Amino acid sequence: MKGTMAQDTLQIxxxxxxxxxxxxKIKAGTVVLFKPGARIWVEGGLFVGGTKEQPVHFISENTNDPGAGIVFNGIDTKSSIYIANASFSGLMQPISFEPFWSREAVVFDNITIRKSEYSESVLFVASPMSNLNEKPISFKLVNSNFYNNKSGIIIDNAGGSGIKYQIDYLTFEDNKVFGNDTSLGVLHLNIAKPYFEKNLQIGHLAFNRNFASGSPIGLSVSGNAENVLTEGLYTSNNNRPVYDYYADPRLPLIKGEVKNLTQWPGDNCFIQDLTHLSGTILLKTAKGCKIAAVQDSIGNKLPYTQRFQNDSLEIFYSDGIAKTLVTSLGLQVELPALKPEEDSLSQAKLKGPKVINADSLLINPGVPFVPSYEAGVWGGLACYVGDIHHKFGIPGVFEWTGGLYVQYNRKRNWSYRGTFYRTNIGMHDPTAPLMIWQSAPTYATNDKVLKQRSSWESNFKTKMYILDFDAIYYFAPKHDYLLANKNDDVGHWIPAIGFGVGFMRFDPYKCLIYNHNKDTAKYIALRPLGMEGQNFLSSKRGYGAYTINFNVSFQLAYVYKKFRFRYELKTVLSMSDYIDDYGQGYTYGGNYDKWRANVGDVEMPIDLVTGKPLVFEKVFPKYNSNIKRTNNLLPDMFFQHHFGVSYDLTDILKKFKK
Structure with missing residues (x-):
């Protein structure tokens, strides 16, 4: 296989x-997806050119049946291997060099290998075919991280004549190696015989919480060389993380200063000295760590807040028992188990039905919910769906809507809200704040010249006064309203759904005259005209001004201290079919004389043809009594898009009560 791969996803x-x-070649940003048992077999060259902004990711499609990884084999002294800014996750053996391989050069720079949960080494380098090269193979393994694996790195014949190793700035964290052999560390070097010191250059190595059967492990060596030099070994407690001459006198001696992780010269974040109490995690950080998640035993995310204090970090969580911390780099840190008395006490106080293996579904009594009150304002736009359709099938205009509300937060996942809305809806209304398409037939004046603006069908604008009562359900336990009680410096997103009932008065109007220069309009009320003829036929009666609404909504709140910033998308179904003045009946035409008597004197615009004022018959043409206005038998509905802000009044109300 040859060529360049630049797709977003490459399936093996x-x-x-x-x-x-x-x-x-695999270019930056590519995701290489391995099917079960699949591998890349390289007998030539490989170039993986990831960048820090667009790394290359090698991952298994199925973590239970992983891909094999990349295998380098054969002799090709004119080809090179270059892998930079790449991550390997969930593979059986991410990288291996088969015996007697040979290349001109090998570079691994800024790679990450994680979640390899098999006994095969995450990186295995067998002895190369050195006698075919004019000079030693240059092999660089630098600036790389290895964590959450169940095996380590093995390099055979290190320091031999055929290959020159440069190993520097490697970190090993939270690896739990299979077996109980502590003589095999997460980085094992089998020293060559004869040993050439210049061919094994070891720089800075960091080891943090790596274990084999509960015993700490780090760097290990085998062979019979006398001394192997390093620039520095870093660990959390200054204990020497090495298995060498001091553990077995037959082994080489690793020389190098042992330092604390706080002295690490790189930019890595190291978590040290973990303490786990019920609802609280305490830790020391060598550098400022960014925590991405707190998880329970089955991977559910728990709500948490955090506070830095010098070189320490305090994390407060709720709604479960934390088992794992996840950093922004994806490192998973297993937390110390709670003390038996704390664990049993927490479980005994957990309320609600027992849920097996779902810690985050249980309620933590250490963070009680306190009912609260708040008041706020809404503002936004509303659009209409009913009998009058836009020519292009989408809402023609958006009208203003707004309101005031009070809310009672009764439980951690239930609130009750009362809202008064002042809302407009319309279609082809020339005065609408957001008009997507042109307006409907309207007589407009521009520089005192009267023109008829023609568009599609009719225009209307309905003024509505709505009193809504809603119940709101928050998506507990991960995003319940308990987060709103946290008076901290961290904001919290709380999604919810709502449903309710409303009582509404509505008054439909039609725009007859619109002045472009002054942006003013002349409206006429439609209900008194009896557009269906209801007001003027013995078998009909006029439609009422009041109706009942039912609504469902999506809610999203961002709570910060005493403030709540909200978004609401509400769908409202009215029990009236006359919000737009169109109903299910026939277009009876109308008794224009009775219209005039009912409405009173209306100043009509001047007809440019006749020079006389327009008459109702011109503005409201007579309809054929056999033609229905609409075939839609459904009542009218509308959508409200609101942004709002509210303030917690709980403390103020408590003072009044006192």
């Missing part, structure tokens, strides 16, 4: 082979 289904003399 079986064995992809790169032949001798060929080079396979």
């Amino acid at each position: 289904s079986q064995v992809v082979k790169v032949a001798k003399g060929e080079e396979y």
Whole structure:
């Protein structure tokens, strides 16, 4: 296989082979997805050119049946291997060099290997075919991280004549190696015989919480060289993380100063000295760590807040029992178990039905919910869906809507809200704040010249006064309203759904005259005209001004201290079909004389043709009595988009009560 791969996702289904003399390139940002058992077999060159902004990711499609990884084999002294800014996750053996391989050069720079949960080494380098090279192979493994694996790195024949290793700035964290052999560390070097010191350059190595059967492990060596030099070994407690001559006198001696992780010269974040109490996690950080999540035993995220104090970090969580911390880099840190008395006490106080293996579904009594009150304002836009359709099938205009509300937060996942809305809806209304398409037939004046503006069908604008009563359900336990009680410096997002009932008065109008220059309009009330003829036929009666609404809504709140910033998308179904003045009946035409008597004197615009004022018959043409206005038998509905802000009144009300 040859060429350049630049797709967003590259699927490896079986064995992809790169032949001798060929080079396979994978560009920045590519995700390489391995099917079960699949591997890339490289006998030529490989170039993986990730960047810090767009790394390359090698991952398994199925973590229970992983992909094999990348295998380097064969002799190709003119080809090189270069992998930079890449991560490997969930593979059986991410990288391996088979015996007697040979290349001109090998570079691994800023790679991360994580979540390899198999006994095969995450990086295995066998002895190369050194006698075919004019000079030693240059092999660099630098600026790389290895964490949450169940195996380590093995390098065979390190310091031999055929290959020159440069190993520097490697970190090993939270690896739990299979077996109970502490003589095999997470980085194992089998020292060559004869040993050439210049061919094994070891720089800075950091080890943090790596174990084999509960015993700490780090760097280990085998072979019979006398001394192996390092620039520095870093650990959390200054204990020497090395298995060498001091553990077994037959082994080489690792020389190098042991330092604390706080002295690490790189930018890594190290978590140290973990203490876990019920609802609280205390830890020391060598550098400022960013915590991405607190998880329970099955991976559910728990709500939390955090506070830095010098070199310490305090994390307060609720709604479960924390088992794992996850950093912004994806490092998973297993927390110390709670003390038996704390664990049993917490479980005994947990309320609600017992849920097996779902810690985050249980309620933590250490963070009680306190009912609260708040008041706020809404503002936004509303659009209409009913009998009058826009020509292009989408809402023609958006009208203003707003309101005032009070809310009682009764439980951690239930609130009750009362709202008064002043809302307009319309179609083809020329005065609407957001008019997507042109307006409907309207007589407009521009520089005192009267023109008829023609568009599509009719225009209307209905003024509504609504009193809503809603119940709101928050998506507990991860985003319940308990987060609103946290008076901290961290904001919290709380999504919810709502449903309710409302009582509404509505008054439909039509725009007859619109002045472009002054942005003023002349409206006429439609209900008194009896557009269906209801007011003027013995078998009909006029439609009422009041109706009942039912609504459902999506809510999103951002709570910060005493303030709540909200978004609301509400769908409202009215029990009236006359909000737009159109109903299900026939267009009876109308008794224009009775219209005039009912409405009174209306100043009509001047007809440019006749020079006389327009008459009702011109503005409201006579309809054929056999034609229905609409075939839609559903009542009218509308959508409200609101942004709002509210303030917690609980403390103020408590003072009044006192």
